[in-house]
Amino acid sequence: MPARARPQRSSPVLPSDHGATSGEESTAQPLISIVLTGRNDGYGGDFIARFHRTLSFNHHHLAAWNIAHEILFVEWAPPTGAPYLFDLTRRAVDDIDWGVVSWFIVDPRYHAALSLNPRLEYLEFLAKNVAIRRARGRFVLTTNCDVYLGRHVLDVMCSPGLQSGIVYRAPRFDIKFAADYSGLDWDVLEDPRNLDGVPKPLKPPFMGGGTGDFVLMDRASFHEIRGFNEVYRAARFGIDHNVLVKALSIGLAIEDIGGPVYHINHAGSYRLTAGVYAGREAEAPWGNSRWHSRGVVYVNPDTWGLAKAPMREGVERCRHLDFSWDAVPPLVDLKRVVLPAARMGAPAPGRYVSR
Amino acid sequence: MGSRVRRQLSRLLEAFGIVTLRRYQIAIKQMHDAESRIKQLEREVAKIQVRANAQLEQHVTESRAQAKTLKAETAEIARALKVKSREFVKQSRSIDKLRKTVEHANRRRGDLDGLRQRLIVAEQELAAARNHLMIVEVKLDILEGAANVLDARTRTTAAQQPGAPV
Numbered sequence: 001m002p003a004r005a006r007p008q009r010s011s012p013v014l015p016s017d018h019g020a021t022s023g024e025e026s027t028a029q030p031l032i033s034i035v036l037t038g039r040n041d042g043y044g045g046d047f048i049a050r051f052h053r054t055l056s057f058n059h060h061h062l063a064a065w066n067i068a069h070e071i072l073f074v075e076w077a078p079p080t081g082a083p084y085l086f087d088l089t090r091r092a093v094d095d096i097d098w099g100v101v102s103w104f105i106v107d108p109r110y111h112a113a114l115s116l117n118p119r120l121e122y123l124e125f126l127a128k129n130v131a132i133r134r135a136r137g138r139f140v141l142t143t144n145c146d147v148y149l150g151r152h153v154l155d156v157m158c159s160p161g162l163q164s165g166i167v168y169r170a171p172r173f174d175i176k177f178a179a180d181y182s183g184l185d186w187d188v189l190e191d192p193r194n195l196d197g198v199p200k201p202l203k204p205p206f207m208g209g210g211t212g213d214f215v216l217m218d219r220a221s222f223h224e225i226r227g228f229n230e231v232y233r234a235a236r237f238g239i240d241h242n243v244l245v246k247a248l249s250i251g252l253a254i255e256d257i258g259g260p261v262y263h264i265n266h267a268g269s270y271r272l273t274a275g276v277y278a279g280r281e282a283e284a285p286w287g288n289s290r291w292h293s294r295g296v297v298y299v300n301p302d303t304w305g306l307a308k309a310p311m312r313e314g315v316e317r318c319r320h321l322d323f324s325w326d327a328v329p330p331l332v333d334l335k336r337v338v339l340p341a342a343r344m345g346a347p348a349p350g351r352y353v354s355r
Numbered sequence: 356m357g358s359r360v361r362r363q364l365s366r367l368l369e370a371f372g373i374v375t376l377r378r379y380q381i382a383i384k385q386m387h388d389a390e391s392r393i394k395q396l397e398r399e400v401a402k403i404q405v406r407a408n409a410q411l412e413q414h415v416t417e418s419r420a421q422a423k424t425l426k427a428e429t430a431e432i433a434r435a436l437k438v439k440s441r442e443f444v445k446q447s448r449s450i451d452k453l454r455k456t457v458e459h460a461n462r463r464r465g466d467l468d469g470l471r472q473r474l475i476v477a478e479q480e481l482a483a484a485r486n487h488l489m490i491v492e493v494k495l496d497i498l499e500g501a502a503n504v505l506d507a508r509t510r511t512t513a514a515q516q517p518g519a520p521v
Contacts, residue, residue, distance in 0.1 A: 116500025118507065232493060234500040291496055295489040331501045334494045339486050 030070040030100070032157060033137030033219065034058070037074040037127035038145045040085040044266040048085065051145040052093050053184060058149050059096040065158040071101045072135055076127035077111035086318045098316070104130055105314070107323040110306065114328060116234040121285045124212065125228035125239040126306075130321065132219075132227045133305025138162075141216040142228075146266065147172070148189055152259020153214075164218040167247045168257040172210035173199045177265040189262045196265050202256045205248060206294075211240035214261050221252055226300035230329060231336040235287025242293040249297050249340035299336045301329050 038051055055071070062069045075085050086103045111123055128142050139162055143149075149157075153170055156162065174196040175189065188194060200209050229242045244254060277284040309327035312320045321327075365375065374382070 116497060116504060118503065232497060234496045288496070292489040292493050295486065296493050331504065332497055334497065337490055337493050337497070339490065 028068065030068045030137040031139060031162075032062070032067060032069040032216075033131070033135035033140045034062075034069055034071045035074070035128050035131040035135065035140060035142040036071065036145050037076050037124055037131070038085060039075050039078045039122075040082045040088060041079050041121075043122075044146070046266070047145070048088055048092075050264065050266060051085075052089060053182070054146050054148055055089070055093055056095055057184065059100075061149065061154055062157075063097070065154040067154065067158045069100060070135070070137055072131035073101065073103045074127040074130045075103065075105045076122060076124075076130075077106060077108035080108065084318075090316060090318075101317070102131075102134070103318040104134070104311075104321055105318060106130060106306070106309075106321045109323040110309070110321070110328070113323075113325070114230075114233055116232075116331070117287050119283060119285055120234075120236055120287055122236065123233065124236050125243075126230055126233070129227035129230060129300075129305040130309075131305075132222050133307060135219055135222075137219060139216060140219050140222045141214070142212070143215075143261070144213050144263070146263060147213045148184075148262040148264075150189070150259045150261055151186065153257055153261060156257050156259070162216075162218075165221060165252055166217065167207075167221070167244065167252050167254045168214075168216040169202055169207040169211065169244075169254060170214040170216075170257045170259060170261045171199055171202050172213045173260040173262050175262055175264045177267075184264075199260065205254065206241065206244045207254045207256055208241045208244055210263070211244060213263060214257075215240065215243060216257070217247070217252065221247070225250060225252075226304045229298040230300045230304050231298040231333060232291070232296075235289070235291050235293075237284070237286040237289040238291055238293030242297065245294055245340050246297040295339075296337055297340045299338060301333070301336070303327065303329060 036055075038047065040048065044050065059069075059071065073086075073089075078084055084105060086105060090098070106127065110126075114123060114126060132140055132142065139157075150170070150173075156168075162168070173189075175194050176196045202209060225243065225246050227243075229239050229246070232239070232242075248254060306321055306327045308324065309321040310324055312322055314320050368374065
């Protein structure tokens with residue numbers, strides 16, 4: 001598919017900590033900021049089609065539930081020579097209100113400068129931090145491009161029930177891989193016959209499991225914990241769970257929101273390919289899955305979320321985070337790896353380390 | 356002769372042991388009655404004696420039987436007492452032994468409390484050591500990653516230097 005020309009890098013550089021708004025952008029504070037990340041790299045075979053379906057589905061249902069939302073998409077380190085996902089999406093998805101979408105394209109040099117593991121293909125949670133840092137909503141939901149919000153989740157979001165100081169988690173229901181899900185609707189998602197295995201319930205205290213697919217909390221709390229771990233950049237696996245350890249450590253509560261989100265299995269998903277790297281976990285593209293993500297926490301620097309990255313306004317409210325070493329934290333900052341605090345009712349540090 | 360004279364004469368005759376016939380007959384009758392009563396009483400006494408003897412005999416027989424039973428019971432109780440006595444002695448020895456064991460255990464409990472305290476401290480130290488080990492391992496991961504990254508960057512830079520080996 002021929003790519004539309006990338007935007008010329010001639011726009012003025014904007015303040016980095018918060019994106020400037022275009023004329024079309026909504027100025028009212030949304031209730032929910034939805035944080036997504038991805039790129040045009042063919043992840044999982046048909047990533048773009050899956051993403052577009054999910055984007056439309058979630059946006060339409062959020063609107064139907066009358067939930068004021070914004071969508072922040074971080075296109076992390078797009079591959080050279082391929083069209084931007086932004087361009088492909090802007091052209092293909094014309095049934096959503098693009099006024100609620102903020103798009104950030106992150107210079108690939110950030111990935112090279114930040115990664116501590118050459119096998120890591122994607123620093124997913126650093127990418128999400130870029131959006132968390134710049135979110136405007138009262139609450140921030142970090143999720144994935146192929147995750148469908150369930151009806152109960154939407155019900156809770158539209159009710160005044162969301163509370164500050166609580167990390168909301170939702171169990172992920174995996175839907176069987178199928179060739180065509182173009183006509184996807186609630187009937188397909190909620191049909192138990194389409195489930196790929198018995199969904200795992202969330203277990204306290206961490207309510208972990210598929211955490212990257214659904215972490216919802218108020219923006220102030222997300223900013224207090226400074227997003228996901230940016231200090232340990234040698235693995236992608238476990239960083240999502242690590243944010244729960246951090247949240248509990250600083251005194252936030254973690255609760256099951258009460259209903260599922262849905263994920264359609266696809267080639268290359270962790271669930272289907274984890275066994276391929278059995279015995280050689282360090283070679284996996286998600287890094288060493290056995291690192292102590294449940295035993296240690298982090299103190300991200302003030303500049304988390306590439307706060308100091310120069311931001312340039314592109315066309316159609318697509319912003320580019322240009323490369324600057326000023327935005328790159330030190331390669332090694334060991335004092336920022338710490339033990340979680342033990343709190344009343346919470347497990348003591350180290351007790352939850354898998355052996 | 357008046358009745359007065361007759362009474363005096365009777366008294367005089369009575370003084371010599373001579374009574375009137377009528378009185379004699381009355382006395383004889385009284386004597387026969389008395390003898391008859393004596394015989395009747397003797398028969399009743401004999402009857403009573405026989406009955407008393409029979410009762411006595413019965414009591415003696417019953418007492419003997421009871422005594423025999425009691426003797427048997429006493430013997431049984433004596434045997435049981437003997438057994439219990441032996442058991443008592445045995446239990447007393449056991450109690451003495453247990454008492455010594457308890458005293459020993461009490462002495463050991465003091466040691467055990469000390470050991471328990473030491474175990475708690477050791478567990479805390481182990482948890483702390485494990486936590487520090489985790490931190491060290493995570494930091495080593497970071498250092499290893501950084502070293503690999505720097506190595507790759509250095510090689511790339513070195514390869515771009517003029518005169519670098521191909």
